[in-house]
Amino acid sequence: MAARILRLVAVPAGAILLALLVGAIVLLVSSPLVTGGLDVTLPLRTYWALIQGSLLSVNAIVDTIVNATPLLLVGLAVGLGFKAGLFNIGGQGQFLVGALAAAGVGAAMATSSPVIAVPSALLAGVVAGAIYGFVPGFLKAYTGAHEVVTTIMLNYVAIQIVGYAVAGPLRAQGASFARTPDVLNAALPPILNQGTGHEAHLGVIIPLIVVPVIWWLLFRSTVGFEIRTVGANPDAARYAGMKPRRLIVLALTLGGLLAGLGGAIEILGRERYMAAAYSTNIGFDAITVALLGRAHPVGIVFGALLLGAMRAGAAAMQSQAGIPVQMIDLLQGVILFFLAADVVVRRIFRIRAARTGVDELQTVTRTYSGQTTAS
Amino acid sequence: MEALFDIPVLGLVIQLVVFLVDVLTRNGTIILALAAPLALGALCGVLNERSGVVNIGIEGMMLASAFVGWYVASTVNQWFPGQPSGIVFGATIPILVGVLAAIGTGMIASLLHAWLSVSLRVDQIISGTIINIIAFGVTGYVNLLISRTSQVSGGKFVPFVPPADLVELPIVGWVFRMFLQQGPITMSVIVLVIVVQILLFRSRWGLRTRAVGEHPEAAETAGIDVIRLRYKNVILGGIFAGLGGAWFTLDFGSSFENGMTNGRGFIALAALIFGRWHPVGAFGAALLFAASGSLGIAIRTTPPAGQLGEILTSIPGQVFSALPYIVTIIVLAGVVGRSIPPAAVGRPYEREGTT
Numbered sequence: 001m002a003a004r005i006l007r008l009v010a011v012p013a014g015a016i017l018l019a020l021l022v023g024a025i026v027l028l029v030s031s032p033l034v035t036g037g038l039d040v041t042l043p044l045r046t047y048w049a050l051i052q053g054s055l056l057s058v059n060a061i062v063d064t065i066v067n068a069t070p071l072l073l074v075g076l077a078v079g080l081g082f083k084a085g086l087f088n089i090g091g092q093g094q095f096l097v098g099a100l101a102a103a104g105v106g107a108a109m110a111t112s113s114p115v116i117a118v119p120s121a122l123l124a125g126v127v128a129g130a131i132y133g134f135v136p137g138f139l140k141a142y143t144g145a146h147e148v149v150t151t152i153m154l155n156y157v158a159i160q161i162v163g164y165a166v167a168g169p170l171r172a173q174g175a176s177f178a179r180t181p182d183v184l185n186a187a188l189p190p191i192l193n194q195g196t197g198h199e200a201h202l203g204v205i206i207p208l209i210v211v212p213v214i215w216w217l218l219f220r221s222t223v224g225f226e227i228r229t230v231g232a233n234p235d236a237a238r239y240a241g242m243k244p245r246r247l248i249v250l251a252l253t254l255g256g257l258l259a260g261l262g263g264a265i266e267i268l269g270r271e272r273y274m275a276a277a278y279s280t281n282i283g284f285d286a287i288t289v290a291l292l293g294r295a296h297p298v299g300i301v302f303g304a305l306l307l308g309a310m311r312a313g314a315a316a317m318q319s320q321a322g323i324p325v326q327m328i329d330l331l332q333g334v335i336l337f338f339l340a341a342d343v344v345v346r347r348i349f350r351i352r353a354a355r356t357g358v359d360e361l362q363t364v365t366r367t368y369s370g371q372t373t374a375s
Numbered sequence: 376m377e378a379l380f381d382i383p384v385l386g387l388v389i390q391l392v393v394f395l396v397d398v399l400t401r402n403g404t405i406i407l408a409l410a411a412p413l414a415l416g417a418l419c420g421v422l423n424e425r426s427g428v429v430n431i432g433i434e435g436m437m438l439a440s441a442f443v444g445w446y447v448a449s450t451v452n453q454w455f456p457g458q459p460s461g462i463v464f465g466a467t468i469p470i471l472v473g474v475l476a477a478i479g480t481g482m483i484a485s486l487l488h489a490w491l492s493v494s495l496r497v498d499q500i501i502s503g504t505i506i507n508i509i510a511f512g513v514t515g516y517v518n519l520l521i522s523r524t525s526q527v528s529g530g531k532f533v534p535f536v537p538p539a540d541l542v543e544l545p546i547v548g549w550v551f552r553m554f555l556q557q558g559p560i561t562m563s564v565i566v567l568v569i570v571v572q573i574l575l576f577r578s579r580w581g582l583r584t585r586a587v588g589e590h591p592e593a594a595e596t597a598g599i600d601v602i603r604l605r606y607k608n609v610i611l612g613g614i615f616a617g618l619g620g621a622w623f624t625l626d627f628g629s630s631f632e633n634g635m636t637n638g639r640g641f642i643a644l645a646a647l648i649f650g651r652w653h654p655v656g657a658f659g660a661a662l663l664f665a666a667s668g669s670l671g672i673a674i675r676t677t678p679p680a681g682q683l684g685e686i687l688t689s690i691p692g693q694v695f696s697a698l699p700y701i702v703t704i705i706v707l708a709g710v711v712g713r714s715i716p717p718a719a720v721g722r723p724y725e726r727e728g729t730t
Contacts, residue, residue, distance in 0.1 A: 026516075033520040087500050145707035148431065148500055149648065152641045153700040160693035168691065284508055291501070324519035326633070329512030336505045340497040 007352070012292050012299075014345040015338035016306070020047065022334045023327065034322050046321040053316025054309035059198035060316075066200055066270065068308025070095070072207050073262030074282050075289030075300045076214055077133070077255035081147075082295035083218060084251035085231035090136060090151025091259045092283030093158035094129045098260025099267045100162050101128035103274035104170050106183030106267070117186035118202075122264050129260010130253050132158070137252030141245035147252065155283060166276035178276035188269040201269035207301070210258070215297040227251050259286075281329075285311075288332050291339050307332070380681065390683045398673040399666060403553030406665045408627060411561040412437065412636075413661035415619030416643025418571055419481075421654050422612035424647065425575065426605050427588040427719040428492055431503030433616050434640025435510030436484040440477040440620025442514040445631040446521070448473025448529025448624075464559045465533030473529055474560075474621045481617025482610050484510065489609040493602055496723035507640075515633045531629035532558040558626035560618055564658070567615070572654040584608055588717035591724045601724050619643075645703035652716060664699040671695025 024043035031039040054064045074091040081088035102125035109117040136154060139145040172181040190199035218224040230237040230247045237244055262282070267274055289307055293299025310332070314325040338345050345351065380386045399406070416433045423430040452469040461467065484506055491502040537555035542548050554565065575581040583604060586594040591601045619639075624631050642664055649663075650656025671692050678684040 026513075030517065030520055033517075033524070089504070139704065139708050143708040145704065145709070149641075149644060149707055150704050152638075153645065153703050156638055156641075156700045157697045160697040163696075164691045164693040284504070284511075287504060288508070324516050326512055326515030326519060329508060330516050331512070333505060333509030333512050336501075336508060337491075340501050340505055341491060341495055343495055 008294065008299075010349065010351045011342050011345050012294070012303075012339065014349045014351065015292075015335050015342070018338045018345060018348065019331055019334040023331045026330065027323070027327075042321065046317055046323050046327070049317045049320040049323075050310065050313035052320070053313035055313075058193060059196055060312060062193050062198045062200045063312035064305065064309040065204050066198075066308075067311045068304040069204050069207060069269075070262035070266045070282060071285055071289050071307050071311075072301060072304035073210065073265070074259045074286035075293065075304050076210065076297060077257075077259040077262075078286045078290035079293060079295040079297070079300050080214065080218075080227075080251055080255045080258070082290060083231050084227045084247060085234065086140070086248065086251060087148050088133075088136075088151055088252060088255050089148055089283060089287070090133065090154050090256070091286045092280060093151065093155035094132045094256040094259035095263035095266075095280060095282050096155075096158040096162050096278075097132045098125035098129035098263030099271075099274060099278070100165055100170075100263075101125050101260070102186075102264035102267045103180045103183065103271075104165070106186035107170065107172075107181040107273070109186050110182060110184035112185060114185045114187075114189070117183075118188060118268065121183065121186040121268055122261065125260045125264020125267070126257050127260070129263060130257035132260065133256015134249065134253040137249040137256075140252070141248040159279075162274070162278065163276050166274055166278075170274075172273070180274045182273050183268055184272075186268060187272050188265065201265075203265035203269040206261070206265060210261070211297050211301060214258075218297065223247075223250070285332065288336050291336060387683055387686075390679065390681070394679040394683065394687075395670070398670055400549040402666075402669045402673065403549050404556050406662060406669050407553050408557060408561050409668065410658070410661040410665035411564045411626075412619045412622045412639050413643045413646050413664060414564050414568060414658045415560075415615045415622065416640050417647040417650065417657035417661060418567060418654060419485075419612040419615040419619070420644055420647040421571060421575070421652060421657060422584075422608045422615070424652060424720050425588045425717055426584045426608040427591060427717060427722065427724070428489070428605055428609055429499040429503065429721045430488060430609070430612065431500050431644070432484065432488055432506030432510075432640075433503075433619075433643055434636055434638065435503075435507035436481050436488075436613060436616035437620040437623070437640050438507075438514055438634070438636045439484055439510040440480040440617040441623040441635060442518060442620075442631050443480040444473040444477030444617075444621040445529065445624035445629075446517075447476035449527060450529075452529040453527060464535060465530075466559070467530060469529040470532060470625055473625050474618070477621035477625070478614050478617035481613035481615070481620060483613070485610045485613025485616065489606045492723065493605045493609070496725070499721055499723070511634060514631075518631060518633055528629045529625070531624075532560070532626050534558050535562070558622075560622045560626040563618075568654045568658040575654065585717070588719055591719050591722075592727075595724075595726065602726070605724070616640075642699055642703075645699065645706075648716075649703060649706045663702075667695060667698045667702075671698075 027043040027046055028040065031037070031042040034042060052060065054060050074095055077091050077094065078088050102121045105124035106117065106121035109120055132154065136147045136150040139150050140147045166180055167178040170180045172179055188201040188203045190201050192200035218228065226237065226242045227247050227250070229240065229242060230244045234244050271278070285307055289300055289303035292303030292306065293301070310328050314328050317323050317327065318325055380390045416437060419433050419436070420430055448469045451472045455468065459467070488502055488506055491497045491505070492499040534556050537551055541551045542556070544551070554562070575584065583594065583599050586597070587599060587601050587604050595601050623635055643661070646657045646660035646664060649660035650658065674687045674695070675692055678688045
């Protein structure tokens with residue numbers, strides 16, 4: 001058991017290590033632009049600031065967890081897709097419509113009792129996200145339109161929907177910029193660290209419920225078994241009497257639901273209103289999270305915590321070491337690179353190939369030409 | 376003409392057609408210019424997907440090329456300031472070096488994509504996603520560091536000025552303005568589209584490419600080196616992505632902003648699908664997408680008079696912005712005729728007898 005876990009973790013850990021090494025080289029090479037001369041200590045100072053800002057104080061840890069929460073939910077959405085052999089790049093759009101719906105309903109119920117307002121706003125986000133996930137699922141299952149392209153397109157449509165709704169019908173009266181009214185009573189209340197500017201809101205406990213449910217769904221329920229079978233081999237699944245089309249719709253709808261929940265939590269817990277210019281990069285972050293976690297719910301928890309920590313530490317990295325936050329995007333890309341090119345990681349660290357877990361990385365594009373599932 | 380507008384319903388339609396023709400003829404130049412990066416990205420996609428490799432990374436390739444092209448041009452400009460500009464398009468040595476650097480960047484990024492997806496047989500969509508994320512991170516990181524120092528622009532191409540007699544011709548003058556009053560990259564797009572179209576369907580290379588994209592095993596049996604051809608086409612595609620990137624910072628504009636490609640690489644992919652994997656079709660789709668954006672702006676700035684104006688201005692501007700994406704989804708769903716990709720696209724090729 002221990003050996004098996006070690007083998008599963010070895011490649012992601014190796015990928016992270018190598019990415020940090022590449023990051024250090026980039027930092028070293030670019031140090032003349034940061035400090036005016038070649039500075040050997042810059043990589044160390046950067047990573048130290050990153051660790052300080054994400055781990056070494058209560059505030060830092062809370063920031064990490066708060067950042068990790070939506071990443072975890074959208075990461076689960078992407079991971080669920082992977083399990084069904086689908087690549088859901090639409091996390092961003094599903095997150096945005098979920099956020100918008102929560103902001104809208106939250107603002108409308110701003111003066112109701114929190115006991116009703118909070119669940120209603122969350123539910124609105126969940127439903128909006130699910131609908132937004134259902135669309136590409138339906139299109140994939142019944143017309144063969146590939147989910148990668150449709151979800152990317154829907155991401156851009158979502159930006160326009162948010163722009164329209166926030167600047168139009170949902171706009172707060174008298175605000176100096178286009179934004180929705182405050183959600184007030186519909187906000188997720190802070191539960192830890194109140195008044196420090198680093199509060200943990202009630203939303204951070206939602207994954208404690210969601211992760212076990214998704215794990216159970218995937219590995220202990222019939223539907224989960226069918227989803228995994230369709231992902232591994234759609235033809236075999238059909239032959240065994242499963243209904244690939246319905247499972248595809250289900251997997252993407254559930255994914256949209258989770259991403260929408262993530263958006264709702266982000267708005268109700270942190271922002272407490274939505275600006276028309278609200279933007280997020282969460283869709284791509286979530287892909288890294290899901291791949292780091294090998295599409296397994298428990299793995300995704302760790303992936304989300306790692307990326308949450310990186311995002312939380314980015315501010316400290318910027319202020320203490322003078323490194324732009326884009327460094328995080330760079331690191332993330334390199335981590336992904338080494339995860340995909342796991343041959344390189346294996347060779348360097350002499351890791352033997354794991355029997356499980358690798359297949360998620362190689363099954364997604366197989367359905368691109370739309371022949372396997374549409375028949 | 377005005378009298379026709381008063382006919383119920385039909386009058387409105389006539390008015391709409393008149394307005395559309397007016398907008399499109401007036402904005403032909405900008406529409407073609409905005410279609411250029413989409414068409415170049417789509418050409419990159421044509422070469423990739425026709426030989427069986429999905430390329431989601433066009434966005435990142437264009438972004439990286441846009442940045443490197445701009446940065447190199449600007450640096451060369453600082454080393455050798457005051458270069459005289461060339462006879463055509465206001466070309467200077469820094470700009471030309473910048474374009475070459477952009478193309479080189481596109482090719483290097485493509486080489487990475489080819490290595491990951493053809494040699495390592497990594498999932499091609501994940502490979503493209505990696506390129507997008509790395510390009511976004513690296514350009515953003517370096518750009519912010521550079522912006523702390525004072526970086527002078529390397530300049531940009533100047534659009535060609537066609538003879539006034541030509542442009543002011545009645546009825547057809549706008550066509551000349553649309554195609555001639557352009558920077559060199561935009562102008563070259565039309566030529567490139569036609570060349571790739573002919574080569575793809577009339578040359579030996581084109582036949583081999585299509586064979587590899589449809590049935591690599593059969594192609595290999597017929598003596599085509601599938602791996603080699605895929606490498607070649609993916610890297611050749613990088614030239615177009617690089618040129619598309621150079622369009623942003625050396626032809627249309629002269630500065631770089633983080634994430635400035637803003638999804639155009641993905642729309643290019645949509646144009647490719649909409650154009651059914653044909654260069655000319657993709658170019659037409661790119662023009663349509665660019666026109667749809669331009670129409671949205673025209674309605675806001677110069678709405679038509681009367682009832683039509685009221686109707687059109689009541690449609691939120693976001694609808695027009697979202698239109699290209701929605702059209703793409705509809706096309707993909709096969710509502711307006713099915714778009715069928717090359718059969719082997721996305722499938723890594725494994726030679727028999729190797730593991």
